[in-house]
Amino acid sequence: MTKGAVLILGGRSDIGRAIARAFAAEGHPVWLAARNADGLEPDRADLELRYRVEAKCFEFDVLATHRLEGFADALPGLPEVVVSVVGYMGDQQVSETDPEAAARVMRSNFEGPAAALALFANRFEARGSGVIVGISSVAGERGRATNYVYGSAKAGFTAFLSGLRNRLAKKGVHVLTVLPGFVATAMTEGMDLPEKLTAQPEEVGRAVLRAVKSKRNVIYVKPVWCLVMAVIRNIPEAIFKGMKL
Amino acid sequence: MRIAGWGGTTRQDCRVSHPRSEAEVAARIAEGHAIARGAGRAYGDAAQSALNTVDMGRFDRMISFDAETGLLVAEAGVRLADVIAAFLPRGWFPAVTPGTKHVSVGGMVAADVHGKNHHRDGSFGAFVEFIDLMGPDGAVRRLTRGDNDEMFGWTLGGMGLTGVILRVGFRLRPVESGWIRQKSIVAGSLAEAMAAFEANAGATYSVAWIDCLARGVAMGRSILMLGEHASAAELPAERRAAPFGVPARRRLTVPFHAPGFALNGLTVRAFNHLYYAQGVKKAGESLVDWDSYFYPLDAIHGWNKIYGRRGFVQFQCAFPLATAEAGLAALLTEISRAGQGSFLAVLKRFGPQASRISFPMEGYTLALDFPLHARTTALLERLDRITLAEGGRFYLAKDARMTPHTLRKADKRMAEFIAMRERTGLAEAFSSTQSERLAL
Ligand SMILES: Cc1cc2nc3c(=O)[nH]c(=O)nc-3n(C[C@H](O)[C@H](O)[C@H](O)COP(=O)(O)OP(=O)(O)OC[C@H]3O[C@@H](n4cnc5c(N)ncnc54)[C@H](O)[C@@H]3O)c2cc1C
Ligand SMILES: NC(=O)c1ccc[n+]([C@@H]2O[C@H](COP(=O)([O-])OP(=O)(O)OC[C@H]3O[C@@H](n4cnc5c(N)ncnc54)[C@H](OP(=O)(O)O)[C@@H]3O)[C@@H](O)[C@H]2O)c1
Numbered sequence: 029m030t031k032g033a034v035l036i037l038g039g040r041s042d043i044g045r046a047i048a049r050a051f052a053a054e055g056h057p058v059w060l061a062a063r064n065a066d067g068l069e070p071d072r073a074d075l076e077l078r079y080r081v082e083a084k085c086f087e088f089d090v091l092a093t094h095r096l097e098g099f100a101d102a103l104p105g106l107p108e109v110v111v112s113v114v115g116y117m118g119d120q121q122v123s124e125t126d127p128e129a130a131a132r133v134m135r136s137n138f139e140g141p142a143a144a145l146a147l148f149a150n151r152f153e154a155r156g157s158g159v160i161v162g163i164s165s166v167a168g169e170r171g172r173a174t175n176y177v178y179g180s181a182k183a184g185f186t187a188f189l190s191g192l193r194n195r196l197a198k199k200g201v202h203v204l205t206v207l208p209g210f211v212a213t214a215m216t217e218g219m220d221l222p223e224k225l226t227a228q229p230e231e232v233g234r235a236v237l238r239a240v241k242s243k244r245n246v247i248y249v250k251p252v253w254c255l256v257m258a259v260i261r262n263i264p265e266a267i268f269k270g271m272k273l
Numbered sequence: 274m275r276i277a278g279w280g281g282t283t284r285q286d287c288r289v290s291h292p293r294s295e296a297e298v299a300a301r302i303a304e305g306h307a308i309a310r311g312a313g314r315a316y317g318d319a320a321q322s323a324l325n326t327v328d329m330g331r332f333d334r335m336i337s338f339d340a341e342t343g344l345l346v347a348e349a350g351v352r353l354a355d356v357i358a359a360f361l362p363r364g365w366f367p368a369v370t371p372g373t374k375h376v377s378v379g380g381m382v383a384a385d386v387h388g389k390n391h392h393r394d395g396s397f398g399a400f401v402e403f404i405d406l407m408g409p410d411g412a413v414r415r416l417t418r419g420d421n422d423e424m425f426g427w428t429l430g431g432m433g434l435t436g437v438i439l440r441v442g443f444r445l446r447p448v449e450s451g452w453i454r455q456k457s458i459v460a461g462s463l464a465e466a467m468a469a470f471e472a473n474a475g476a477t478y479s480v481a482w483i484d485c486l487a488r489g490v491a492m493g494r495s496i497l498m499l500g501e502h503a504s505a506a507e508l509p510a511e512r513r514a515a516p517f518g519v520p521a522r523r524r525l526t527v528p529f530h531a532p533g534f535a536l537n538g539l540t541v542r543a544f545n546h547l548y549y550a551q552g553v554k555k556a557g558e559s560l561v562d563w564d565s566y567f568y569p570l571d572a573i574h575g576w577n578k579i580y581g582r583r584g585f586v587q588f589q590c591a592f593p594l595a596t597a598e599a600g601l602a603a604l605l606t607e608i609s610r611a612g613q614g615s616f617l618a619v620l621k622r623f624g625p626q627a628s629r630i631s632f633p634m635e636g637y638t639l640a641l642d643f644p645l646h647a648r649t650t651a652l653l654e655r656l657d658r659i660t661l662a663e664g665g666r667f668y669l670a671k672d673a674r675m676t677p678h679t680l681r682k683a684d685k686r687m688a689e690f691i692a693m694r695e696r697t698g699l700a701e702a703f704s705s706t707q708s709e710r711l712a713l
Contacts, residue, residue, distance in 0.1 A: 077337065
């Protein structure tokens with residue numbers, strides 16, 4: 029039996045590539061969507077060569093919401109799984125003073141990915157099947173001085189995913205929210221991340237595959253983050269506001 | 274970021290980048306003192322530079338494969354384990370493999386690694402068709418075998434000091450199954466072991482494990498293990514339907530650094546004794562899966578931690594045929610006299626090797642490892658002197674402690690390598706902690 033295609037929005041990122049590999053290794057065709065999709069040729073070739081599945085690339089800009097319909101229509105079909113890996117950290121300090129920059133962060137992490145997943149959600153609902161995966165972030169669980177613009181957008185995205193899950197639960201469509209803690213990727217390059225709390229992109233790929241198979245709702249990649257976030261969420265605001273995090 | 278070689282003795286705070294594009298690699302090279310890092314399986318400080326370590330792990334794509342010739346083109350960061358996972362099911366296996374599959378293709382080229390088939394097939398370089406190398410100016414050149422381009426030769430075994438390898442085209446070998454027919458032979462002494470190697474020169478794979486605590490007439494007693502790829506017809510009937518499927522191995526993990534005393538003289542003695550006794554009992558023919566045959570240590574994740582936090586050092590040298598027996602005997606005598614057994618002592622016959630800077634030479638190679646402490650350092654220095662006296666040379670992929678003087682004396686080719694690096698601007702652009710220690 030041929031397996032359903034997996035569409036990855038943000039296919040160039042380390043996390044997107046790792047998710048593509050995890051699904052391709054199971055025999056799923058993979059469609060990588062990204063800006064400058066031509067540059068993904070080596071990744072496409074690698075997926076086909078390694079896993080002997082079909083791999084394709086598609087031009088995609090999450091901020092071009094007016095082109096979304098066209099993008100989805102041009103795909104070879106409706107995928108079985110759609111994963112949004114798209115995200116943009118921006119520079120918190122710049123976002124504090126430049127509303128344009130802040131809007132870009134908010135749109136790239138929330139508005140754009142939400143619009144894209146909403147479109148696939150509707151088509152999945154009509155079909156009566158499908159899996160939606162959103163890569164959000166623990167940064168959305170509580171706003172911190174050092175990255176609350178990004179965090180607030182991720183918070184919006186997380187809430188959006190949970191609402192979508194609620195809406196589609198009885199419609200045969202599953203929604204998975206992924207809240208990775210630190211991951212060693214381009215986004216975190218050069219940051220001094222604690223080793224025990226930092227996942228490799230491959231771990232995220234495997235975790236997402238497992239969670240899709242077992243229909244999990246929300247996952248942190250490294251289990252220890254469950255604990256870390258429980259603590260962070262429960263610090264009273266009066267204390268939290270004085271903390272340096 | 275603190276990184277070290279596999280032996281764990283060279284931990285150092287290094288600036289490490291993970292480039293994802295050629296432009297990023299070029300930018301790192303332009304900063305000088307760059308060294309590429311693959312999978313970090315070299316034992317010492319070859320793949321680290323305090324100022325500019327360039328981790329090639331993101332260059333991990335396989336680009337093309339020709340099922341007629343077995344030519345695989347892969348980026349330098351691709352792991353050998355991934356090559357096997359993708360191609361063994363299609364009937365292809367690495368033509369040369371080191372004792373761990375967790376190495377990168379770039380690291381295999383840079384150390385010009387050898388396997389248990391060196392006596393017949395040569396080193397990894399013999400199967401390399403081309404290397405895409407980024408030089409000091411950031412330009413990428415395709416170095417081809419057969420070109421009279423000298424850089425091809427300097428890059429094989431050049432320990433990353435000729436540039437950053439981006440892609441490699443190398444040939445795999447066709448196999449009919451994932452199984453090896455293994456034959457073990459017990460050798461009661463060093464002379465017997467060497468005679469057994471010579472008598473079995475036709476075997477595809479051969480390697481001997483030496484009980485390096487045995488003294489006197491038994492000195493050098495060992496178990497010689499020969500191997501052949503099993504054809505489909507040689508498999509038991511129940512395996513023929515899936516000749517490449519092997520039983521999943523249980524993975525053991527060493528979760529933390531063992532306390533130093535876990536590996537004292539007594540445990541090493543017991544281990545060597547048991548291993549030899551086991552070998553004698555099991556001598557004869559058996560069918561072994563590829564993973565257990567080529568990569569027994571990979572089954573124990575993080576096995577390097579059994580040596581404790583201070584880590585361990587490897588010692589590997591090669592002697593020419595003419596002096597091999599004398600050299601090996603002198604080394605073994607010194608080790609057993611010191612009473613500091615090595616957990617793993619591996620002896621291997623090397624075949625002919627014509628190359629500019631690679632480690633192998635026709636003769637014998639001995640690899641040993643020792644937990645690091647003051648007494649080992651002194652012992653290793655004595656082993657260096659013995660090796661020098663018998664015309665041997667040292668393997669840079671295992672080295673973490675040699676002096677420039679020792680290296681230069683052992684290996685006349687280094688002077689030319691150094692001059693070439695000066696002449697071509699490589700010296701400023703590329704350097705590792707090892708190359709600085711060895712003044713390369
Ligand atoms: C358990 C074990 C068994 C081993 N058995 C053998 C054996 O049987 N035979 C053998 O020959 N070796 C053996 N080795 C050594 C190992 O094969 C070599 O050290 C090899 O170079 C490791 O590859 P790596 O990708 O980990 O490279 P690293 O350790 O990361 O780097 C090693 C060298 O390669 C250079 N390098 C890595 N990538 C690039 C690149 N892209 N461009 C330029 N230079 C690069 C580095 O600069 C460095 O000088 C063994 C090692 C272990 C841990
Ligand atoms: N790394 C971490 O520690 C961490 C932790 C928690 C969550 N996350 C989330 O994980 C996801 C992947 O991040 P990463 O760490 O792998 O970093 P990354 O490399 O920066 O990935 C971000 C991805 O988003 C894409 N993207 C950004 N804007 C886009 C747009 N307008 N249109 C289309 N694609 C766009 C980028 O595409 P281009 O290649 O075209 O730029 C890139 O593929 C992100 O959502 C991030 O927020 C990461």
